[in-house]
Amino acid sequence: MATCNEIPKDVIIEILLMLPVKSLIRARVVCKNWYSIIINPSFVTKHLNHHANSGRLFVNRYDKISHKYTFSLFPDQTLAGSPPVCQDVVVDMPYHxxxxxxxxxxxxxxxxxxxxxxxxxxxxxxxxxxxxxxxxxxxxxxxxxxxxxxxxxxxxxxxxxxxxxxxxxxxxxxxxxxxxxxxxxxxxxxxxxxxxxxxxxxxxxxxxxxxxxxxxxxxxxxxxxxxxxxxxxxxxxxxxxxITRYSKHAVLAAYNNSLALINYDSFSTVDIWAMMEEGCWTKQSTLQLPDFIEGLLGFWTNGQIFMESEGGDSHVALYDLETREIKKFASEIWAECLVYRExxxxxxxxxxxxxxxxxxxxxxxxxxxx
Structure with missing residues (x-):
């Protein structure tokens, strides 16, 4: 069996890049070679941006039943489960x-x-x-x-x-x-x-x-x-x-590494603009949303956008800009939605x-x- 010093360094790096942070913290004690790789700033940057480190949804939410603010993290990009649960991250907050x-x-x-x-x-x-x-x-x-x-x-x-x-x-x-x-x-x-x-x-x-x-x-x-x-x-x-196209309901967000303006004068029609250069805005999309949407929260991956509903059945939904499909999840919440990478x-x-x-x-x- 080959020791960690006998495996080519580039192979070791590629394997380590596939691991979650929790495993990497353990792996650093295997040998000095792995330790030096894992703490190297270049490796830290590569791991952050590696395709295996896919974005996950981090939600700062208010539960109307328990009357507590809670941090939650979806386990993967499928956004399965309601409410989102990850025991390593969920914390009940006394206030927001x-x-x-x-x-x-x-x-x-x-x-x-x-x-x-x-x-x-x-x-x-x-x-x-x-x-x-x-x-x-x-x-x-x-x-x-x-x-x-x-x-x-x-x-x-x-x-x-x-x-x-x-x-x-x-x-x-x-x-x-x-x-x-x-x-x-x-x-x-x-x-x-x-x-x-x-x-x-x-x-x-x-x-x-x-x-x-x-x-x-x-x-x-x-x-x-x-x-x-x-x-x-x-x-x-x-x-x-x-900003001439600003309304009181407008939202700023990051979109494809550009600053985006999500602008809506009414809750049914939404324009998405991206600032490719300072002061130069290009329209990306115009959306027609259902009446139950109260506000927009930001972007998810692959051209999807977070929305918040209104009324007694308050929830966050995900709207696909290409398919025009709406997926509801995480009911009974007030939320901030952030894209989290380990x-x-x-x-x-x-x-x-x-x-x-x-x-x-x-x-x-x-x-x-x-």
Whole structure:
């Protein structure tokens, strides 16, 4: 029988790329050769993008029966089962956490704007340092939003937090300010001289970080819609030209590695636009949806789109843009729908892995909520 050192390295790599993260964490102790392969940043990237690491549906949902928020992960791309169950990931939340996802890393944000990073595959969990903005006298907290993404130049993950303050006497908001958290330094930095003069910046329902740039809907003082972007590399904000085809029900999402605008003036007719170049929008499709659809949540694989129904039988459905078929699943929920790929990316640990401690990832998330 050949030992691990006798098998050609390229063959070993191809075999390891087919394995899930849980198996790779075990495989790293087989021999030094496998260990060096698995922790190599090049292998981590190849595994994330490998065809065997297919996208799975991650749902942040509200159960109307138990009155709890729950994180759930479908076991595979077939989206079988209702409700979706994966015991490694499902956690009952005391209240809603906003979740953002990039490269298999979840960025969690609670109603008090405490942040945490979580890799469900490796079970790494990291609470971010708390940041308390200094408010001027007589000012109180106003509106807040955030974004999460990756800077490929520095190979670093970043969270950008945007907030403004409210003057209850004058009944006006201050311009938005911002701070950035960098994973490599585990610290926040205020972005000096940033004053975003928008009355509204909306939090997207799905991750909109594309080619290191994160995107939000915003509204100027004349109530014109625009897209605000933030470059995770140079840490600069940029305003993309006004959107003439915007409606109050519009949704931003990633679509074939481009920014997409899902726009609908009524719930029966939906236009999908993709921004191939900055400010240049191309219509991809026009949909005629049934009356029970309340909103659109984002894209799944192979030209399918998540939708949310209205009424007492609230559920998430999947609409196929080519066949026009609708598949209902996960009843009685309010949801964020994210496409999840397992990742070896480490958010803690010198050698790219954390040794498991006595707390499970579920316990860590629940402790974060307390």
């Amino acid at each position: 956490l906003v979740a953002n996802l990039f490269n298999g890393i979840l960025c969690l944000c609670d109603p008090s704007y405490r942040f945490a990073l979580w890799n469900p595959a490796t079970r790494e969990f990291r609470s971010l340092p708390e940041l308390s903005p200094n408010f001027l006298p007589d000012m109180v907290s106003g509106q807040e939003t955030y974004g999460f993404g990756f800077d490929p130049i520095t190979n670093d993950y970043k969270v950008v937090w945007i907030w403004n303050t409210w003057d209850p006497c004058k009944e006006i908001n201050s311009p938005y300010e911002a701070a950035v958290y960098t994973l490599s330094t585990d610290s926040w930095r205020y972005l000096d001289h940033v004053a975003l003069p928008y009355p509204i910046i909306d939090t997207p329902l799905s991750n909109t970080c594309i080619n290191r740039v994160y995107h939000w809907f915003a509204m100027d003082n004349d109530r014109h819609a625009l897209i605000l972007s933030f470059d995770m590399g140079n840490e600069l904000f940029h305003e993309i030209s006004h 990742s070896l990316v480490s958010i803690r640990g010198r050698d790219g892995f954390l040794e498991h401690d006595q707390l499970s990832d579920v316990d860590k998330v629940l402790n974060f909520c307390e």
